[in-house]
Amino acid sequence: MKRFAAFRELGTVVLIVLAMVVAGIREPRFFKPESLSNILLYAPLLIVVGIGQMMVIVTRGIDVSVGSMVGISAMTVGMLFKAQPHMPLPLGVGVGILAGLLLGSLNGVLIAGVRIPPIIVTLGGLSAYRGLLFFICQGHQIDANFVPDGLTYWSQAGPITIAGLTISWVFCIAIAGALAAAWFLQRTRAGRDIYVLGSNPEAARLRGVPVRRTTFSVYAITGALCGLAGALYLSRYGVVNPGSAGKGMELVVIAAVVIGGTNVAGGSGSVLGVVLGCLLLGTISNALAVAGIDENWQQLTYGIIILVAVVVDTATKRALAKRLEAA
Amino acid sequence: MVSAKGLRMSFAGVEVLKGVDVDLFPGEVHAIVGENGAGKSTVAKLIGGVYQPVAGQISISGAPTQIGSPRQAIQLGVALIHQEPLTFPDLEVSENVFAGYQPSRGVRGVDWKAMRQEAGQILGRLGSRVKPTDRVANLSIADQQMVELAAALSHNAKVFLLDETTASLTPKEVEELFVIVRKLREDGCALAFVSHRLEEVFSIADRITVLRDGEQVATLIPNETSPEEIVRLMVGRDHSDLGLAPRSYQAQEPVLEVKGLSRGSKFHDVSFQLRRGEILGLGGMVGAGRTEVCEAIFGIARPTGGQVLFDAKPVTIRKPADAIRLGIGLVPEDRQHNGLFMPMQIKENTSSVGLAGFARASWVDRGREGKTATEYATRLRTKLRSVLQPVKELSGGNQQKVVLSKWLLTKPKVLILDEPTRGVDIGAKAEIHMLIRELVEQGMSILIVSSDLPELLGLSDRILVMRQGRIAAEFKGVEADAESVMRAATGQAA
C-alpha cells in the first residue's frame, strides 16, 4: 500500500509533466513566465482548502461547504479592512481564520455531536453560509481600493524569482501551510488519530482513540483553513463579490484531493498528494486557458477528473486486493 | 494475577454465564474450553473490558477492579487478542502496534524512529518476520495477530487473553504462535487460552477450565486428566434431552450433491450427498468452515473449486437468486444481519423471498400476503399481536420462526439451516425441531449446521463433522454419540 501511494504520487507528477508538454507543444506561450505564474497563483487557495478536505475524506466524510466558508472569511476580512484600513495584516488574517474556524466547528458539532451525515450537514452549510455571507455584507461587494496594498502585495511579489517567474508570497504561505499540515498529520498523535480513525473506526474506538473529538477536529480545521484561504482570496483577487467568492470551489478542491490519491472510502491520503493534485489542476486549467478553451469547459473537466480518478483508483485497489487474496 | 469470581452475564434476557470463577496465575497458561456457546469467549471479553458482568468480581493483582472499557483493560495490563484481528489496514505495522499511544516528544512530535525501533524489538522478541514498515493490509491473518500481540506487549501487558486466536491459523502458524505463548509464560505473564482444539490445549495449557452452558464444570490439571475426560465433561448430557422419537430413514435419491468443493483457505475438498427427505447434520467447531460451505452452496461467496449437482445435474450458482430458483433456501446463522429486515413488518419479512408469488403483473396482493403470513404464523405457532407488527418487537425464537416461514413459503426442495436454534428459548426450540421432522416427512431435504450436540444427534439421519475446513468424519445417525462427534471435531481421533 505504501508503494501504491508513492506510485500514485509519481503518477500525478507524470501527469503534470505530460499536461505541460502537450500544452507547450500546442501553445508555446504556455511556458512564458506569466503563464506559468498563473499556475502558481491558482494553486495556493486550492492547496490550503484541499489539505482540510483531505483530512475530512480520510475520516470517511466530506465537506461541500468549503466554498461558502472561503467566501464568508474573505468578506469578513475585506469588511474589516474597509472599516479599519490601518489594521495590521496578521490581525486581519487571524480574524478570517477565526471566522472559518467558527463555521467549521458548527459543521463539526452537527456531524460528530448530533451525528448527522456529513453530506447533509455540509450541503445545508453550503447554502446557509452563502446566505449568511449576503446577510453580513448586505449584498455589497468589497472593491479593490479597500484592500490594503500590503495584502495585495502577497500575490504580486515573492521572495524568489527564477527566470522571470516569481514565486509569490501567497504560494509560499500555502506551502508553509502544507508543511505544517504534513508535520501535524505525521508527527502528532491528534494527526495520526485521523488516519487511525479512518482506517478502522471500530478498532479505533476499542483502542480508546477519541473518535468524536477527532471527527470534530477535521471539520474545525477545514473551517480554519478555509478562513486562511479567504484571506488569500482577498490578496489574490482584490475584490470580494458575495455571489462569486469561493463559489463552486468545493468541486475543484474535491477533484484535486481525489486526483492526489486520497481514498474516497477513507483511511489514506497525503499532503504531498494534495499539493500535486492542485498543481495538476492548475496546469490543466492554465493549459485550457492558453489553448483558448474557455472556462465553460472547466466544470466538465472537474467532473471527468473526479470520476476517472475514483474509478481508476478503486479498480486498481480491488485488482491488487484480489491478487493478494489469490497469492 | 487475575482472579474472577462468580461471573454472571446475560444477553437479551438469556443467561450465558451462570457464575464462573477463573484465576489466571503468572507464568501459567489457563485454557478455557467448552462447546460452541458454552460461554468461553464471554469470559475473555468480560476480563478484557468489552462487556461488563451482570454480577461477579474481577480482581487484578489482588485489588478488586471495574474494567469499564477495552482501553482501561489495556492500561491495567490486560490484553485481549481476537479471532479476527482488529487492525488498521492502511497503516504500517509500527503504528498499528502503537495506535493511540504513539511515542511523542515535544516539538518533534511522534517519534517514528523510536516507534519503528521499538516495534521491531517487540516483533523480534516475538520471533516474527514482520517488518515495522510493512503495510498491515498486505499481511496474513497470522501476521496481523502478531501485530496485535506486539501491541499488547508495547503496553507492558502482563495478562493475555487469546480468544479463539488459533481458529483461523494454519497448523504451522499455530506452532509459531505457541513458541511465543511459551516465551510469554516464561517471562511471567498470565495467559488465558480460549480454544476448542484439544490437542492444542493439551500441548500448551497448565490448567484447564471446562464450561458447559455457561456453567463451570471443572478446573483440571492436564496431567491428571485426558482428552477423553475433557470431551466427556464438555458434552455431559445424554441426547434424550430433545424428546424426539428416533426415526429410521430409508435412503432415497440424492437431491443436492457437492463434489470437491473448495474456497481459498476457508474450506477444502468438501464432498457429500444430501438425499431426498434426509436430515444431514454438519457438525464441528467455530471456524471449521461449516457456514462458509453453506454460503458457497447458496451463492453468497463463489467457491474456487469443485462442483455442485442438483437433481444429478451440474449447476452453477452465482448468486442467491440462482439457488432460490433451483429450490434451495438458507436460514442464515446471523439472523439480525442476514435474515431479517428488523424495522419492517412481519408480513413483509415473511413474503420477502417469495414476494413475486403474491404479485400479479408485479402488483402485490396485500390481502393475500397478509393472510398467508398469518397462516404461516399460526402453523409455526409464532407468538405475535399482528402480522403488521415490526419484526424487531418479537423475541428471538419468534423471529427465527419468521425467517423459517419466509423460506417455507417458497416451498424449497433443500433447506439449509445454519444454527437454527441459537438464541432461541426452549419452547420455540422444540417446536422448530418438530417442524424440521415434519418437513422431511413431506419430502424436503435439510442440511443443518448446529453446534448444539444434542440437537445435531437427535435430529440428523447422518452427521458430517468438519474440522479445519475439511470433512473429518461421517456418522450414521444411530451410530453417533456426542463424544465421538466431539472427538472428531476437536481432532482427537477415536
Added chain:
Amino acid sequence: MGKLLSRRETVPAILVVIAFIAGIVESPKFLDFRYLLNVSPEYAETGIMALGMTLVIVCAEIDLSVASILALVACVVAKMLDAGWGGMAAVCGLLLGTCLGGVNGVLVGKLKLPSFVVTLATMALYRGIAQAMLGAHSVKMPHGWIGVDMLNVPGTPFPIPLVLFAVLAVGVGLLLHRTVFGRWIYMTGTNPSAALYSGLPVERVKVLVFTITGFLAAISALLMDSRLGVARYDHALGQELDVITVVVLGGTSIFGGEGAVLANVLALLLIAFVHIGLYLANVTGEFQLAVIGTLLVVAVMISTLVGRRQKR
C-alpha cells in the same frame, strides 16, 4: 397522540399549516388560490425530482446530480427543437435523462462507489457538458412549446404541470408501496445484507432507482424549458438542495429504509410556501437558499434526535 406524532405526515402537516398562517399574515396573496395555482408549476418541477430522490434515499443512497441532469436535458432538448426535431426532441430528452441516471446507477450499484462522490462528480460533469455546449448563451424554445405552465387541464383550474406532478406522485407512491419493486427498494435500504441473502437483485435495484430519478429529472427539464421559454446551462442551479430538503422534511430517513410519498407532497407544499412567502417578502435568491439549507439541517437534526430517543 403518540401514534399521531409518529406518523410521517404529521410534522410536515403541522409545519405547512404554520407556514400558511404566517403567509396569510404576511400577504393577502396567500389567500388568493389562483395566485398559488399560477406559481405551482415551478414547484411541480421540484416535486417531480423529489419523487425520484425519495426512491434513492429510501435505498440509503443520495443523488446530488438531479438538477444537473435537468439542466443538460433542458439544453439538449432546446437545441434539438431549435434544429427542428419536433416531438422527437422530447422523446430523446427523456431517454437522455434516463441514461444519465443510469450512469449514476451503474457507478453506485455495480462498481459500489460511494454515491455522494459519484453524484457530486456527475453533478459537475452533466452541467459541465451543458455549459460547454451553450456557454453563456441561451436557446429560445419554439413558440408552440412555450407555456405549458399557463395551460390548465381542460375544465379545471389546475395547470398541467401540477396535475402531471399529482399523477406521477400517485404513480411513484403506488410503485413504492404496492409493487414488488417498491418492496425491494425498502428491503435494500433497510438491510442490504439480508436483501442479498433473500435473493434480491440488490445491484439492479440501485441501478434502477437512479435510472428512474434520471427519467423524472428529464420530465422536470421539459416542464422548465416550456415554462421559461429558454434553456440555459444554469437552469435549476443548486436545486438538488430543494429536492433533498423536500424528501428529508417528508420524513424519509437519510439512513435508508423509511419514507413515504404522501409526506413528501406535504413537505413540498411547505417548501413552496416558504419560497413564495420569501419571494413576496422580497427576499432574494441567496437568502432563500440559506433558509432552505438551514431547514434541511434542522429537519435532519430533529429527526435524528427524535429517532434516537425512540430507540431508547
